[in-house]
Amino acid sequence: MKGLLLLWSLAPLAWQLYTSLVTPEALVSGSVGTSGSFWTLENYRQVWLADPPIWRYLLNSAVVGAATTALTLTLAVPCAYGLQRQGGRLRWLVTLALLATAIFPTVLLFLALLQLARALGLANNLLALSLPYTALCLPLAVLLLRAAFADLPPDLEDAARLEGMNLPRRLRHVLLPLLAPSLASTAILVFLFSWNEYPIALTWISRPELLTLPPAIARIAGSSLFTVPYGAFAAATVLGSLPLLLLVLIFQRSIVSGLTQGAIKG
Amino acid sequence: MKEQRLNSSWVNSLLMLPALVLLAIVFAWPLLDSAWLSTQASSVLTGLTPLANGGANWQRLLGDARFWQDAAVTLRFAGVSVALELVLGLAMALLLHQPSRGRGWLRALTLLPWALPTTVLALGWRWIYNDPYGPLNAILRACGAAPFGFLTTPASTWLFTVLADVWKTTPFVALLLLAGLQSIPAELEESLVLEGASPGQILRRLTLPLLKPWISLALLFRLAQALGVFDLVQVLTRGGPAGSTESLALYAYLNAMRFLDFGYSATLVIATFLLLVLLTALGWLLLRRRALEPSR
Numbered sequence: 001m002k003g004l005l006l007l008w009s010l011a012p013l014a015w016q017l018y019t020s021l022v023t024p025e026a027l028v029s030g031s032v033g034t035s036g037s038f039w040t041l042e043n044y045r046q047v048w049l050a051d052p053p054i055w056r057y058l059l060n061s062a063v064v065g066a067a068t069t070a071l072t073l074t075l076a077v078p079c080a081y082g083l084q085r086q087g088g089r090l091r092w093l094v095t096l097a098l099l100a101t102a103i104f105p106t107v108l109l110f111l112a113l114l115q116l117a118r119a120l121g122l123a124n125n126l127l128a129l130s131l132p133y134t135a136l137c138l139p140l141a142v143l144l145l146r147a148a149f150a151d152l153p154p155d156l157e158d159a160a161r162l163e164g165m166n167l168p169r170r171l172r173h174v175l176l177p178l179l180a181p182s183l184a185s186t187a188i189l190v191f192l193f194s195w196n197e198y199p200i201a202l203t204w205i206s207r208p209e210l211l212t213l214p215p216a217i218a219r220i221a222g223s224s225l226f227t228v229p230y231g232a233f234a235a236a237t238v239l240g241s242l243p244l245l246l247l248v249l250i251f252q253r254s255i256v257s258g259l260t261q262g263a264i265k266g
Numbered sequence: 267m268k269e270q271r272l273n274s275s276w277v278n279s280l281l282m283l284p285a286l287v288l289l290a291i292v293f294a295w296p297l298l299d300s301a302w303l304s305t306q307a308s309s310v311l312t313g314l315t316p317l318a319n320g321g322a323n324w325q326r327l328l329g330d331a332r333f334w335q336d337a338a339v340t341l342r343f344a345g346v347s348v349a350l351e352l353v354l355g356l357a358m359a360l361l362l363h364q365p366s367r368g369r370g371w372l373r374a375l376t377l378l379p380w381a382l383p384t385t386v387l388a389l390g391w392r393w394i395y396n397d398p399y400g401p402l403n404a405i406l407r408a409c410g411a412a413p414f415g416f417l418t419t420p421a422s423t424w425l426f427t428v429l430a431d432v433w434k435t436t437p438f439v440a441l442l443l444l445a446g447l448q449s450i451p452a453e454l455e456e457s458l459v460l461e462g463a464s465p466g467q468i469l470r471r472l473t474l475p476l477l478k479p480w481i482s483l484a485l486l487f488r489l490a491q492a493l494g495v496f497d498l499v500q501v502l503t504r505g506g507p508a509g510s511t512e513s514l515a516l517y518a519y520l521n522a523m524r525f526l527d528f529g530y531s532a533t534l535v536i537a538t539f540l541l542l543v544l545l546t547a548l549g550w551l552l553l554r555r556r557a558l559e560p561s562r
Contacts, residue, residue, distance in 0.1 A: 001361055002361065002366070002372060005358065005361055005372070005376060006372070006375060006376075008433070009375055009376050009378060009379055009437070010375060010378070012379075012387075012390055012391065012394055012433065013378065013379075013382075013390075015390070015393075015394060015401050016390045016393075019393065027399070028399050030404070075284050075285040075288065076285060078281040078282070078284070078285070079281060079282045079284070079285035079286070081281060082273075082277070082278040082279065082280070082281030082282040083278075083282055085273055085278050086275065086278040086279070086282070087275075090275075090279070094282060094286070097286075097289070101289060101293050102487075103486055103487045103490040103491070103546075104293065104490065105490055105491050105493065105494025105496075105515070105542070106494070107494045107496040107515040107518075107519070108296075108297075108300075108494055108515065108518075108535050108538060108539055108542075109292065109293070109296045110519065110522075111296070111300055111303075111518065111522050111528065111531055111532055111535055112295065112296030112297075112299040112300050112303075112532075113292070113296055114522070115299070115528075116295075116296075131288075131292075132292050134288065135288045135289055135291065135292030135293065136292065138285050138288065138289055139289070142285060167273065167277065192381055195383065196381075196382070196383040196384065198383070198384065198385050198496070198497045198500075199496055199497070199515075199519070203523065213383060213386070214383045214384070214385040214386070214497070215385070217383070217385045217386050217389055217501075218385045218389075218500065218501050220389075221385075221388075221389045221392070221501055222501075222504075230393045230396070230399075233389055233393065234390070234393065237386045237387075237389055237390055240383065240386050241382045241383075241386060244381050244382055244383075245378065245382075247381075248374055248377060248378060248381045249374055252370055252371070252373060252374030252377070253370055255374075255377070255381075256370075256373050256374075256377070256441065256444075259441055259442075259445065
């Protein structure tokens with residue numbers, strides 16, 4: 001059963017890897033063709049030296065991802081803390097709004113956000129792109145962090161206050177260090193979202209050298225719908241997946257526990 | 267409560283304010299703006315300047331066969347793919363919950379399809395379905411069968427688009443349900459085992475009833491996301507052939523970015539939003555009613 005599950009999950013990915021590493025003849029015929037070799041790194045050379053080169057998209061995505069993660073945590077931590085300490089109807093109302101926005105499909109926002117970007121001159125700006133991304137990540141981030149705040153011993157902050165610590169110091173020196181694992185898993189999930197987001201990047205960014213990875217890949221796909229340079233496609237998809245692959249494999253425990261803990265408490 | 271005396275309600279609200287303002291700008295304002303724009307003519311014909319045209323966009327929507335076809339495609343897509351994802355996701359979650367060596371790795375590898383960008387994976391699937399060079403056709407050839415155009419006819423394109431979506435999003439459902447499984451105390455299952463209950467009976471009498479809140483959450487989340495499906499169809503099929511995989515979101519996108527008709531695009535956005543609210547509210551009511559009934 002487990003073998004079957006792994007086959008189902010990994011076979012399509014493995015096929016991409018294989019496609020990226022063989023010559024076109026080998027791909028079509030399954031045997032060594034006239035070029036005399038089966039395996040090749042030519043596809044990677046091609047996308048690495050393309051104009052704009054693939055590393056440019058990776059870099060753009062990393063910049064947006066880092067900015068989004070930093071901004072989301074900066075806004076989500078105080079919000080989650082305030083929400084957890086707040087009682088009554090306001091807390092119920094905000095939680096409901098967060099849940100509704102958390103399940104909301106992003107694509108329905110593209111039209112108005114596009115107009116906003118044009119009106120405020122935010123198009124073709126990677127850092128500006130992290131503003132809507134932050135908003136889209138906030139609901140999940142606040143819900144996860146609120147659950148983490150709820151987990152801390154209730155007397156802890158009281159004791160710190162009696163020692164004369166004010167709110168910023170209590171947060172920074174007492175509460176946040178204990179929250180480090182939750183902050184890490186929230187950060188990873190936010191980065192994942194930002195790396196993968198498509199409709200808003202597609203409409204906000206039009207200059208080729210500023211594209212993030214998802215629209216860049218889609219553009220490569222669209223430019224040659226009927227030809228078969230699949231080796232180069234595959235090389236691009238492998239390189240685009242690699243950073244996330246490493247992230248998921250290194251932080252798998254934190255991702256799984258982050259999402260499951262948040263879901264249990266939230 | 268001792269906690270609430272720590273800060274005044276004022277301070278708490280102030281701490282929440284920045285995040286809530288950003289949320290209002292990015293979620294509430296676009297919906298209001300699109301609702302307003304849906305009552306305006308705003309296209310190349312008006313030089314993209316909004317001009318009030320009453321209910322003309324909405325009248326056009328009601329008589330637009332393409333809208334109705336896309337609505338049917340979207341609903342069918344959401345219904346079938348979410349149902350499949352829940353069943354497969356439950357099986358996957360049960361498998362991932364079993365204690366075994368390397369369970370962490372198994373979980374991480376199973377999660378990969380969910381964690382990677384949809385556009386990247388959609389491009390991958392286009393190659394896997396390729397006729398005649400893709401791996402699926404290579405397998406068919408090896409079995410002596412004729413090559414099959416997976417993305418050629420409307421029916422099979424729709425089916426294989428659903429399959430790609432199920433492959434991509436089932437891990438997320440599994441992860442949520444895994445959270446539910448972890449919250450069920452092991453003693454409960456042990457006591458049922460001692461009573462001599464079979465695995466099937468345990469699943470029916472203990473696991474499924476206790477998993478209900480998580481199944482509801484996964485259902486609501488996936489339903490809302492599936493009704494807004496865009497990335498996958500835009501890259502995998504471009505909505506074709508013959509509009510058989512064109513979702514409402516894709517049609518709204520095409521109206522804005524290709525036909526430059528912002529007023530009608532906004533109308534489609536709001537129509538999709540209303541459909542979403544209607545269906546999630548309906549789903550929520552049904553689930554809540556079900557939850558209020560005594561289980562068995």
